[in-house]
Amino acid sequence: MGHTDRAPLLRKLFNFHGGVKPNANKQQSAAQPICTLPLSREYVVPLHQSIGGTPQPLVVAGDRVLRGQRIGAADGNVSSAVHAPTSGCVVAIEERLMPHASGLSAPCVVIEADGLDEAAPRENFDWRSASPDAVRDYLRDAGVVGLGGAVFPSHLKLKANNSIGLETLIINGAECEPFITCDDRLMQEKAREVIEGVALMAHLMQAKQTLIGIEDNKPDAIAAMQAAAQTAGQSNISVVAIPTRYPAGGAKQLIRVLTGIEVPHGKRSTDYGVQCFNVGTAFAIRDALENGLSLTTRVVTVTGNVERPGNYWVRIGTPMHELVEHAGIKPGTERWLMGGPMMGIPMPSLDVPVVKATNCILAGSAELFAAPEPEMPCIRCGECAQACPADLQPFEMYWHSRARNFGKAQEYHLFDCIECGCCSYVCPSHIPLVDYYRFAKSEIWAREKDKTAADQARDRYEFRNYRIEREKEEKAARLAAKTAAGRAAIQASQQTVTGDAAPSETADDPKKAMIAAAMQRAQAQKAAAQPQNTEHLTPAQQAEVNDAEARRARARELADQDAQSIGKTSPSADTPNKMAD
Amino acid sequence: MISALLVMAIGAIVLGAALGWASVKFKVEGDPLVDKIDTILPQTQCGQCGFPGCKPYATAIAKGEADINQCPPGGDEGVRKLADLLGREYKPLNAEHGIEKPKSVAFIDEQTCIGCTLCIQACPVDAIVGAAKQMHTIVADLCTGCELCVPPCPADCITMEPIAETVETWKWRYPVFELKPVVTTSVVTTDHPTRAA
Ligand code: SF4
Ligand code: SF4
Ligand code: SF4
Ligand code: SF4
Numbered sequence: 001m002g003h004t005d006r007a008p009l010l011r012k013l014f015n016f017h018g019g020v021k022p023n024a025n026k027q028q029s030a031a032q033p034i035c036t037l038p039l040s041r042e043y044v045v046p047l048h049q050s051i052g053g054t055p056q057p058l059v060v061a062g063d064r065v066l067r068g069q070r071i072g073a074a075d076g077n078v079s080s081a082v083h084a085p086t087s088g089c090v091v092a093i094e095e096r097l098m099p100h101a102s103g104l105s106a107p108c109v110v111i112e113a114d115g116l117d118e119a120a121p122r123e124n125f126d127w128r129s130a131s132p133d134a135v136r137d138y139l140r141d142a143g144v145v146g147l148g149g150a151v152f153p154s155h156l157k158l159k160a161n162n163s164i165g166l167e168t169l170i171i172n173g174a175e176c177e178p179f180i181t182c183d184d185r186l187m188q189e190k191a192r193e194v195i196e197g198v199a200l201m202a203h204l205m206q207a208k209q210t211l212i213g214i215e216d217n218k219p220d221a222i223a224a225m226q227a228a229a230q231t232a233g234q235s236n237i238s239v240v241a242i243p244t245r246y247p248a249g250g251a252k253q254l255i256r257v258l259t260g261i262e263v264p265h266g267k268r269s270t271d272y273g274v275q276c277f278n279v280g281t282a283f284a285i286r287d288a289l290e291n292g293l294s295l296t297t298r299v300v301t302v303t304g305n306v307e308r309p310g311n312y313w314v315r316i317g318t319p320m321h322e323l324v325e326h327a328g329i330k331p332g333t334e335r336w337l338m339g340g341p342m343m344g345i346p347m348p349s350l351d352v353p354v355v356k357a358t359n360c361i362l363a364g365s366a367e368l369f370a371a372p373e374p375e376m377p378c379i380r381c382g383e384c385a386q387a388c389p390a391d392l393q394p395f396e397m398y399w400h401s402r403a404r405n406f407g408k409a410q411e412y413h414l415f416d417c418i419e420c421g422c423c424s425y426v427c428p429s430h431i432p433l434v435d436y437y438r439f440a441k442s443e444i445w446a447r448e449k450d451k452t453a454a455d456q457a458r459d460r461y462e463f464r465n466y467r468i469e470r471e472k473e474e475k476a477a478r479l480a481a482k483t484a485a486g487r488a489a490i491q492a493s494q495q496t497v498t499g500d501a502a503p504s505e506t507a508d509d510p511k512k513a514m515i516a517a518a519m520q521r522a523q524a525q526k527a528a529a530q531p532q533n534t535e536h537l538t539p540a541q542q543a544e545v546n547d548a549e550a551r552r553a554r555a556r557e558l559a560d561q562d563a564q565s566i567g568k569t570s571p572s573a574d575t576p577n578k579m580a581d
Numbered sequence: 582m583i584s585a586l587l588v589m590a591i592g593a594i595v596l597g598a599a600l601g602w603a604s605v606k607f608k609v610e611g612d613p614l615v616d617k618i619d620t621i622l623p624q625t626q627c628g629q630c631g632f633p634g635c636k637p638y639a640t641a642i643a644k645g646e647a648d649i650n651q652c653p654p655g656g657d658e659g660v661r662k663l664a665d666l667l668g669r670e671y672k673p674l675n676a677e678h679g680i681e682k683p684k685s686v687a688f689i690d691e692q693t694c695i696g697c698t699l700c701i702q703a704c705p706v707d708a709i710v711g712a713a714k715q716m717h718t719i720v721a722d723l724c725t726g727c728e729l730c731v732p733p734c735p736a737d738c739i740t741m742e743p744i745a746e747t748v749e750t751w752k753w754r755y756p757v758f759e760l761k762p763v764v765t766t767s768v769v770t771t772d773h774p775t776r777a778a
Contacts, residue, residue, distance in 0.1 A: 048749075100748050100751075101753070102746070102748055104746060104747060104751055106748045375756075439754065439755050442751070442753045443752060446752055449750075450623075453624075454622075454624035456723070458619070458636075460706040460707055461705050462636075
């Protein structure tokens with residue numbers, strides 16, 4: 001702690017509104033070093049593991065893949081690639097159960113490991129000489145996403161606001177959620193790598209200062225990170241101990257604590273010169289840029305009602321049951337949560353894969369977590385509003401969500417709720433408030449989607465009606481033009497055939513003229529399609545044929561004259577208006 | 582004091598009259614009511630309401646020529662919204678026009694399609710692509726599920742498939758109330774069969 005500016009106690013810290021102090025329960029899993037999970041036989045890699053588009057599979061069943069090989073390409077820029085966690089054979093691309101509260105399935109690449117764990121050849125990429133855009137594309141293709149749990153593609157966040165630049169890069173090592181210790185262990189064991197990653201990000205974003213916020217209940221991690229920063233000679237990276245209070249690790253809350261900046265509703269933190277990343281993400285970014293390693297592994301805490309709580313290096317796609325069996329399932333486990341007790345989501349089964357968002361697997365038993373008490377009516381005590389770190393009025397949002405009055409719920413800034421669970425935690429009426437917010441949010445999203453679809457359908461319907469109208473008009477116009485053209489052609493041909501002798505009546509009677517023209521065309525066609533058995537004839541036969549042809553031609557001429565005389569003699573007054581339609 | 586009240590009263594009357602006049606004038610001009618109704622309608626364009634599309638139905642409602650409970654795709658919620666908008670009494674969906682069904686999209690069995698283009702002509706939102714004598718396909722994202730392409734198909738190769746829920750479209754359920762046991766367990770257990778029956 002040689003440099004005074006790095007001394008954590010001298011920095012002025014700020015306070016965020018609300019928050020709670022649940023029992024940390026970190027000691028169970030924090031003591032042991034991270035251990036590496038042995039290779040599995042089968043890996044299930046979901047294609048969609050980040051916010052944004054679903055990657056397109058790059059492999060088919062039967063392909064051999066190598067560790068780190070890209071198996072799903074990012075779908076557009078707001079998306080992130082996925083990679084094979086080990087070498088082996090793709091056995092299927094199929095729907096598999098997801099680690100998601102819905103209990104639904106999604107497309108996955110299923111890989112049967114061959115046990116060789118052969119790595120894909122390293123792509124040569126020198127980030128130091130590459131343009132910032134190229135570095136971002138590289139990280140997108142390396143599948144680097146936020147490992148704090150939000151899985152937002154990191155390449156999209158590695159960009160400062162052009163006009164104001166980046167004042168402060170914040171690295172989130174707070175790890176405020178009870179039970180979870182994966183970041184704590186990572187910072188203790190890989191401090192040097194994390195600091196290198198942080199320095200790299202600070203360089204990419206041209207950050208003026210970098211603050212690494214760690215809750216003060218992790219003294220070992222703080223010490224390790226401070227030492228690493230000092231060794232690396234990174235004088236503008238400061239490791240800051242912050243008071244332990246849930247949810248200090250929320251991005252907005254951490255920004256507030258470290259800088260005093262309050263990012264308003266619906267604004268980006270970069271507009272205020274701040275950006276925030278998780279420590280695990282910093283490690284993954286370094287791994288990708290320095291070692292050419294795509295994101296195929298992460299640290300996962302397994303804790304709660306298990307024999308050997310601890311942290312594990314787990315390949316993405318490892319079946320969750322393998323991981324928890326390794327930690328030892330204890331009897332009495334009633335449910336499995338992915339995440340911590342405050343924000344975790346219940347798993348539909350352990351037959352789901354570990355994904356990039358899996359920071360913790362928590363085994364819940366009756367002793368650890370008492371069954372939720374029955375919900376009682378809201379007494380409007382305001383405890384929830386006191387506890388809400390987003391400064392919202394949870395009971396109002398609850399009231400309107402419950403009544404399905406979604407517009408009103410939104411007026412109370414429902415979408416600023418970070419689902420931290422502080423309000424439910426303090427509610428004396430045991431109302432599962434967050435469940436109501438999740439319900440209301442997903443209903444609102446569904447309605448938004450329906451509305452967009454309806455607007456699109458309305459536009460397409462109106463356009464179709466317009467097109468049909470226009471086609472009708474065009475058809476009428478075409479017909480009129482054709483009639484006029486036909487009339488002119490007849491007139492011309494009549495003039496050449498019969499000289500200038502009285503063709504005007506025919507011209508006044510375009511229908512007859514058209515008929516005559518059509519007959520002429522038909523005759524021409526008939527003439528063209530003469531029977532072809534008239535080759536190689538004897539002279540006598542040829543003479544007979546010629547004779548017959550001459551008779552036919554005469555008959556045709558007569559018929560033509562007849563047709564013309566009909567045209568001349570028939571009354572022509574009523575016919576033209578029929579052409580109007 | 583009295584003069585102040587008088588001024589206020591006159592002010593209120595003038596303002597009220599102005600507002601009333603403005604609202605009448607506004608209504609006469611663009612007929613925004615039809616648009617407001619049309620925004621509520623689901624734009625499936627299926628014609629089940631008895632009109633050749635949502636806009637014509639909206640116009641008929643605005644003119645008082647049609648009731649508010651004739652649109653099955655809009656469902657119960659749609660009727661409620663219309664009732665709210667028009668200040669009318671809610672009434673259940675009129676079953677004569679059909680019943681509310683889960684949203685589906687049309688699907689063409691591409692092996693059987695003979696490429697007659699009849700479905701294209703029937704589709705109100707141009708969600709079918711294909712050319713004469715070529716296989717036809719439905720653009721699922723654009724299909725409103727109106728079912729209008731099903732009857733004209735001579736090869737009977739169009740089916741309606743309900744849209745499956747995915748991880749992305751899944752919605753959190755309404756929180757279930759954990760009923761507080763106010764009676765003894767034995768009563769609760771005997772209670773179950775009665776409820777099931
Ligand atoms: S804490 Fe619970 S009971 Fe109190 S106001 Fe909030 S929701 Fe109502
Ligand atoms: S869950 Fe939402 S409403 Fe409740 S305390 Fe957290 S941010 Fe506030
Ligand atoms: S029934 Fe069909 S056409 Fe009529 S309003 Fe409803 S969706 Fe539109
Ligand atoms: S109506 Fe049926 S057969 Fe004809 S093009 Fe459409 S799907 Fe094919």
